[in-house]
Amino acid sequence: MTTPTKIRQVLKQNHGVLRLMPIFVPRRFSAPRRRLRLHPDDYFALGTARGAIKERWFSSVITCMNGPLAPSIPRRYRIASSALTPTFIGDGPLASTEVEREIAAMAQSWSATGRLPSQEGETGGRTVGYDYGFLLLGMDRIRHPQAGALARRTLDLLDPTGAWVEYYADGQPQGTRCRPWESAINCLAILEHLRGGRKRQ
Numbered sequence: 001m002t003t004p005t006k007i008r009q010v011l012k013q014n015h016g017v018l019r020l021m022p023i024f025v026p027r028r029f030s031a032p033r034r035r036l037r038l039h040p041d042d043y044f045a046l047g048t049a050r051g052a053i054k055e056r057w058f059s060s061v062i063t064c065m066n067g068p069l070a071p072s073i074p075r076r077y078r079i080a081s082s083a084l085t086p087t088f089i090g091d092g093p094l095a096s097t098e099v100e101r102e103i104a105a106m107a108q109s110w111s112a113t114g115r116l117p118s119q120e121g122e123t124g125g126r127t128v129g130y131d132y133g134f135l136l137l138g139m140d141r142i143r144h145p146q147a148g149a150l151a152r153r154t155l156d157l158l159d160p161t162g163a164w165v166e167y168y169a170d171g172q173p174q175g176t177r178c179r180p181w182e183s184a185i186n187c188l189a190i191l192e193h194l195r196g197g198r199k200r201q
Contacts, residue, residue, distance in 0.1 A: 154190060157173075165182065
């Protein structure tokens, strides 16, 4: 029996539900919590150097610390949301000059291309819905002359319900519609822009 046939058979037996077995791996990312219902002695079952036990996620960019039997391949990702988050929360691990350098580079790229790819090197023009708001807050922070153009572009992305969606591909809505998180960040950015922006220290 082929794999697609097996999957269809399982879906039919379970009325459309495909049950996946959870996989847990050590990661040096975030503190362990009680959601997995692990005993506290098991939070660092493989040692603190490898990190706390976490769920493995599809498409995660956080390296699993699998030890010498499965060495990790070092990769560097530049993700707009991560680089721009300090402009939203007013704090972060980067120095103010580093944050402003990131903002200036993304603003220049957006001004030149009209695109805001959420990950460096993407060619499909896919953008996370709140990246527009994050960048607008950043552009206002550094007093970028194209902030008004980005504010108008952000408003142009509103869907018929007056909200923003999860993703945009070349400016077209994709993924989950009417997302409160994306809408809240973009609304805040628009309101701050209309108030004249703010320069956060």
